[in-house]
Amino acid sequence: MKVTMTLSRYMARTYVMNMLFLLFALLGVIYLFDTVELVRRASKSDSVPLGLVLQMGLLKLPEVGQILFPFAVLFSAMLTFWQFNRHSELVVLRSSGFSVWQFLMPVVAVALCVGFLQVGVINPVGSLLVEKYERLEKEYLDKQDSQIALFKEGLWLRQSTDGHILEDDDDVQKGYVILHARKVKPPHWGLSQVSVFYFGQNDVFRMRADAKSASLEPGRWVFEDVAIHRSGSVKISKPEMVLPTTLTIEDIEESFSSAETVPFWALPAHIETLEQTGFDASRLRVYFHSLLSQPLFFVAMVLLAASVSIRPPRMGGGLMLFAVGVFIGFVVFFVSSYLQALGSSNQIPPILAAWSPAIVCFLYGVSAMIHLEDG
Template sequence: MKIGTTLSGYLARIYTINMLWLLAALLGVIYLFDTVELLRRAGKAEDVPLVLVLQMGLLKLPEVGQILFPFAILFSAMYTFWQLTRCYELIVVRAAGFSVWQFMAPVLGVAVLTGLLQMSLINPVGAVLVGKFEQLENTYLNRQTSQIAVFKEGLWLRQAIPAGSSTQNPEGYVILHAEKVKQPGWALKNVSVLFFDESDTFLQRLDADSASLQNGYWDFDHAVIHKKDGKTRQDSGAVLPTQLTIQDVEDSFASPDTMSFWHLPSYIRTLEETGFDASRLRVHYYNLMAQPLLFAAMVLLAAIVSLRPPRNHGALGLFTGGVFAGFLIFFMSSFLQALGASQQIPPFWAAWSPALICFLLGLAAVMSLEDG
């Protein structure tokens, strides 16, 4: 017997409403705690208005929301199935000859559609908002003066020159460009450094075959300094004071949360062509692609623990087990993604394994526990 569109729409509508209400409640709680934390950090800084803090809390929500999506899918599906079972609606549906797969299909469809929307629409919009949040955070809370970007032309870095740190370098800031970066060791190739004073006036340019980041300074090899008046001189021992460390430089790159799903492939390619390791971004990219399958697995898990008659006294235990399983999947996924980012396992399998394993296990469990 084929399930009708009216019944399918009814099930899909109930599940969608429950999911949106639960997601809104979770985001509200997270926003409250994030805002309190931002207010604490803003209290240690100067000239950070309350309106800006509230705005930063809202801008950060998409980052947290995408982490909460699997839990919202799982818990809302558990509540929907439990609600329909408690009211005997699903029992009537099954007595009418419909299988468990037929009345689960609308819920599965909503979950998969939500995963596709998160990947193709919610993630790009959220990336813009999170990028704005990080920009405000670096400006008002972290007071970060160094900026790093990677393009097809290579690495670009802007840093201030510490006042009084050296007599051979003028005070102000520099913009450093390198065509290639050799990992590990952070050896820059074909380096150019532009020097500016505090009023943005160009002072001089330094060209070098290579440069390396040492403890507290950049060390240039075979450097040639071009003065503003046209004079040049060679400096075999040229150094540039810096407060950056290798960890600071790596952490300054665009985080995965600020990169749109549609822009990730080209950015990954640019990083790899420049010489950087893009494993963390690859894991993030594949993880976004796996979201629809993971959301479907969450619905199957919810069905296992919720499709029980009200008289079954083991329902509470199964429900608790479902919550535990949801958090177990989250930690397993985070662990595998960390392994993929560190190149311990291939990024593809680091991202896809949790969703694929959970979906297959959920499929087998529903088939064994239900007679549909």
């Protein structure tokens, strides 16, 4: 027997409403706690208005929302099937000759569409909002003197400087420098083909230094084989030049680890740029493939929810169902995070790390539904 369009719309609408309810409820709780934390951090400064804090809390929500999406898909599917079971609607459907797969299809179709929507629309928009949040955070809450950017032309870095550039020079003080390197050699951060541009106060250009190589040591950059150019003076060659810095290797690596600020459609080009410059893009590859696997992963969550929800209702079934859902969500989240960590550290291939949770959950859900249908 074929499922009618009216029945499909009813089941899909019920599932969508439950998903939106759970998602907004979870986001509301997260927003409350995040805003309280932002207010605490903003209280240390008199220049941060409350309206900006509330706006920053909203800008941060998409990042958390994308983490919560699989849980919303899972729990809303469990709630939907539990409601159908409680009202004996599934019993009526089964007795009317409908198979499990037939009345699962509307919910599966919604989960699949939500997965594609999350990858193609929600993630790019969320990335822009998270990027704006991080920019406001650095400007108002975590004021930093260093800025780092990566392009196809290489690494660009800006930092403030208060000391003398040269030991016998009193001209340049309290300005900033812009460092550019064509190539980067992790993990010890050896730079090659380096140019350093020195600016004084009011953005006045002072001098340029070209170095064959540079390395980041604790508290300083060390440049080797340096040629210093200043307007109106002869080029100065030095075997070594030192630039004090507060940057560490961890600071630079973390600046490129925020994959959440890169939209899905821009990830392939960003990964290529990282690898051309010499960076390890394994974490971004894992993130990219995990986004690609989201539609399948959401479908798998529906199948897992159905495997524990489409059963005859029993006394205390609601509480037991909630406990099982929490357990499944915890296991899936823990295993997914663990595999992604292995993929990011190159212990397993990034594709395997990203796709394994979705494929395993999907196959388990299918086998459970086949067993339930035969039983």
